[in-house]
Structures are given as C-alpha cells and as structure tokens.
Amino acid sequence: MRKLIYGMNLTLDGYIAAADDDIGWSGPPSHELFQWWLDHEQASGLSLYGRKLWETMSSYWPTGDQQPNATPAEIEFARNWRDTPKVVFSSTIGKVDWNTRLVTGDAIAEIIRLKAEDGGPMHIGGATLAGAAMRAGLIDEYVIAAHPVLVGGGTPFFTALDSWVNLNLVETRTFPGGVVLTRYETRR
Numbered sequence: 001m002r003k004l005i006y007g008m009n010l011t012l013d014g015y016i017a018a019a020d021d022d023i024g025w026s027g028p029p030s031h032e033l034f035q036w037w038l039d040h041e042q043a044s045g046l047s048l049y050g051r052k053l054w055e056t057m058s059s060y061w062p063t064g065d066q067q068p069n070a071t072p073a074e075i076e077f078a079r080n081w082r083d084t085p086k087v088v089f090s091s092t093i094g095k096v097d098w099n100t101r102l103v104t105g106d107a108i109a110e111i112i113r114l115k116a117e118d119g120g121p122m123h124i125g126g127a128t129l130a131g132a133a134m135r136a137g138l139i140d141e142y143v144i145a146a147h148p149v150l151v152g153g154g155t156p157f158f159t160a161l162d163s164w165v166n167l168n169l170v171e172t173r174t175f176p177g178g179v180v181l182t183r184y185e186t187r188r
Contacts, residue, residue: 001115001116001117001118002046002114002115002116002117002118002119002120002121002122003121003122003140003141004111004115004121004122004124004133004138004139004140005044005121005122005124005139005140005141005142005143006123006124006125006130006133006134006139006142006143007040007123007125007141007142007143007144007145007183008125008143008144008145008157009026009029009145009179010144010147010157011025011146011147011149011150011151011154012146012147012148012149012150013151013152014156014158015151015154015155015156015157016127016154016155016156016157017154017155018151018152018153018154019151019153021052021154021155022151023056025147025149025151026147026149029179030175030176030177030179031071031073032175032176033145033175033176033177033179033181034071034073034074034077035073036173036175036181037077037145038073038076038077038080040143041080041081041084041123042076042080043120043121044084044120044121044122044123045084045085045119045120045121045122046084046085046086046087046114046119046122046123047084047085047086047087047122047123047124047125048086048087048089048111048114048122048124048125048129049086049087049089049124049125049126049129050088050089050090050125050126050127050128050129050130051088051089051090051092051093051126052126052127053125053126053129054088054090054093054096054100054126057081057125058096058097058098058100061078061081061082062078062081062082062097062098063078064077064078064081065078065079066078081098082098082099084099085099085100085101086098086100086101087100087101087102087103087110087114088100088101088102088103089103089104089107089110090102090103091104107129107132107133108132108133108136108138111124111133111136111138112136112138115138121141124139127155127156127157127159130159131158132159134158134159134165135161135162137165139186140185141170141183141184141185141186142167142183142184142186143181143182143183144157144181144182144183144184145175145179145180146180146181146182147177147178147179148178148179166186167184167185167186167187168184168185168187169183169184170183170184170185
C-alpha cells in the first residue's frame with residue numbers, strides 16, 4: 001500500500017496562498033530548502049495535483065532546466081518533475097502533458113485505488129484536492145514548511161474536518177530565512 005503525503009510551503013498563519021492566489025510571500029527558497037524539496041520529490045512514485053497547482057507547476061517546470069540562471073538543483077527538479085508520473089484531478093482541464101494522466105471523475109475513489117497499489121509514496125498538492133483527501137482520512141503524512149510571514153487570509157493549508165486527526169511528529173528542521181519544516185505522521 002502506498003503512503004499519501006501532503007506537503008507545501010505555507011505562511012505562519014497557515015495559508016498556501018494569500019488573497020487572489022498570491023504566492024509572492026514566499027520569495028525564492030533557500031538552496032537548502034529547495035534541496036530538501038527536491039530530495040522529497042525524488043522519493044515520490046506518483047504526484048497528485050489539483051487544477052490550480054497543476055497550472056502553476058506546468059507553467060514553469062517543463063522547461064525549468066532551460067532557464068538561463070537555473071541552478072543544478074533546479075535543473076534536477078525540472079527533470080524529475082517531467083519524469084515523475086502525475087495525475088491531475090480536474091473537471092475543467094481538457095488536456096495534460098508531461099507524463100500526466102487526467103482524472104475527471106471521483107477523486108477520492110481514484111486516490112483510494114492508487115493507494116492500494118504497490119509503489120513509492122504519492123505526494124498530493126493543491127488545497128482543494130488535499131482537503132478532500134484529508135476529510136476522507138487518506139493523508140498519511142503532513143509536511144509543513146512554515147515561512148515567517150503572516151498574510152491574514154487566502155487559501156488555507158488545512159481544511160475544516162469533521163473529527164480530530166492525531167499526529168506524531170517525525171521531523172523538525174530549521175532552514176535559512178527562518179523557515180521551519182515539520183513532518184507529522186497520522187496516527188492510525
């Protein structure tokens with residue numbers, strides 16, 4: 001059975017995007033934080049995206065390794081992003097590329113099916129998609145890279161839940177710029 005991991009950069013007050021989907025609060029990550037995310041992504045067997053995150057990622061990473069100032073880590077991230085199998089969940093997108101499959105039906109049923117398969121961990125991204133998986137009790141691990149900024153509103157990392165989810169802390173790490181990364185596993 002595959003593990004489902006939900007992780008993103010977020011503000012200290014819990015938002016992955018400020019009002020109007022503004023992600024400018026995060027600025028460029030430190031080399032150390034970017035390398036941590038690269039290592040995390042390289043360990044993934046499958047990436048699951050909601051529409052907005054897919055549009056953000058697919059607008060840059062297919063050619064991110066060809067940018068004039070791309071660092072070695074960015075070059076490796078772009079190559080890994082293209083090579084990693086991806087599933088996009090959307091009823092409004094008509095076509096996807098770059099080793100990606102589109103699912104327009106029941107996201108939760110498909111995630112349950114994918115979790116039952118053998119393979120490496122799956123990473124899920126996008127607040128709406130991850131929120132649905134969270135409410136269905138499908139998230140096995142949460143990765144929070146909290147940046148020292150408060151934006152006061154926007155798209156929250158966590159969704160409203162019907163019941164408590166108890167977690168075990170498995171990692172804490174501080175990165176340059178005051179970013180604190182924490183990883184939690186869901187207690188079953």
